[in-house]
Amino acid sequence: xERIILDMDNVIAEINPQYVVYFKQVYGEELKLEELVxxxxxxTFPDYSMLHRLxxxxxxxxxxxxxxxxxxxxxxxxxxxxxxxxxxxxxYPLALNEKLDWLEEHFPFIQxxxxxxxxxxxxxxxDIMIDDKVSNLDHFxxxxxxxxxxxxxKYTSPQYTRANNWHEIAKILx
Amino acid sequence: xERIILDMDNVIAEINPQYVVYFKQVYGEELKLEELVxxxxxxTFPDYSMLHRLxxxxxxxxxxxxxxxxxxxxxxxxxxxxxxxxxxxxxYPLALNEKLDWLEEHFPFIQxxxxxxxxxxxxxxxDIMIDDKVSNLDHFxxxxxxxxxxxxxKYTSPQYTRANNWHEIAKILx
Numbered sequence: 001x002e003r004i005i006l007d008m009d010n011v012i013a014e015i016n017p018q019y020v021v022y023f024k025q026v027y028g029e030e031l032k033l034e035e036l037v038x039x040x041x042x043x044t045f046p047d048y049s050m051l052h053r054l055x056x057x058x059x060x061x062x063x064x065x066x067x068x069x070x071x072x073x074x075x076x077x078x079x080x081x082x083x084x085x086x087x088x089x090x091x092y093p094l095a096l097n098e099k100l101d102w103l104e105e106h107f108p109f110i111q112x113x114x115x116x117x118x119x120x121x122x123x124x125x126x127d128i129m130i131d132d133k134v135s136n137l138d139h140f141x142x143x144x145x146x147x148x149x150x151x152x153x154k155y156t157s158p159q160y161t162r163a164n165n166w167h168e169i170a171k172i173l174x
Numbered sequence: 175x176e177r178i179i180l181d182m183d184n185v186i187a188e189i190n191p192q193y194v195v196y197f198k199q200v201y202g203e204e205l206k207l208e209e210l211v212x213x214x215x216x217x218t219f220p221d222y223s224m225l226h227r228l229x230x231x232x233x234x235x236x237x238x239x240x241x242x243x244x245x246x247x248x249x250x251x252x253x254x255x256x257x258x259x260x261x262x263x264x265x266y267p268l269a270l271n272e273k274l275d276w277l278e279e280h281f282p283f284i285q286x287x288x289x290x291x292x293x294x295x296x297x298x299x300x301d302i303m304i305d306d307k308v309s310n311l312d313h314f315x316x317x318x319x320x321x322x323x324x325x326x327x328k329y330t331s332p333q334y335t336r337a338n339n340w341h342e343i344a345k346i347l348x
Binding site: 003005082091097100111113114116117119120122123124126 | 177179256258260264265267270271274285286287288289290291292293294296297298299300315
């Protein structure tokens, strides 16, 4: 059985819409989703630390929306592959338990044995990695699937298979 | 730089003396350390679930004693190797943050990037694994160092290098 290493943020959980909600709550100003995406595409967001601070707030990770079609496809992958969810979570200590609870709510078929929170993904090995971060894929020794995010559109290396959504992951892996 | 995958419980943190303390607190009865060790050696502890329940209690992991000489040797290993602390922690959700805080207190030279909490260690790769659990070492593709614990005395395979204490780890790796 081939082993899949699956990322959480921006892959099965959507971060951008949550930025919009928390930005309004914390700074009292509207951040339009399309504007944020445009900034991410061009690397022009004025002060990224304003967004990073939001990641430290209670419930940020607990109430993230599930990425469209992720539930259904991950459920099928879980039957056909040896699946591990590996999420970089050490920088935000609140995130640890919130992510665990989030997975239990939305992906109840994933056992705790299949979950890992790491500071880095350098020591992770498997056959297929699905991640939105090129820096994680670069350390990986297997097949690399780059899940599209506005931040990674500039990467076009043949090293990565790009998937724009979960429908495309299903086409590649199922 | 060779990569070391280092376990926490029973390797850099001592569990048995903490069992003794919490056993007294929770059940009101004395559990003698030597008795516990004897039971672990022989696999004869009457009801292991009584011990496992203690692992769910607040502060259990936060206040564990540091294994003798671990601090000094790990500090030196950290300079000579690419070191990751990988601890199975998913079954005890309180443990996640307690372990993170414990590491910060006793091993402040370990960066969060070097820490991982996992449900399983099957997908972990590196050159050297130090662990007290044969089941973790068995999945590993590199050199296997079995850190002695009364539970693992029965394993004598040449597959593992046995280390009885941190002084012996230093002799092997430094």
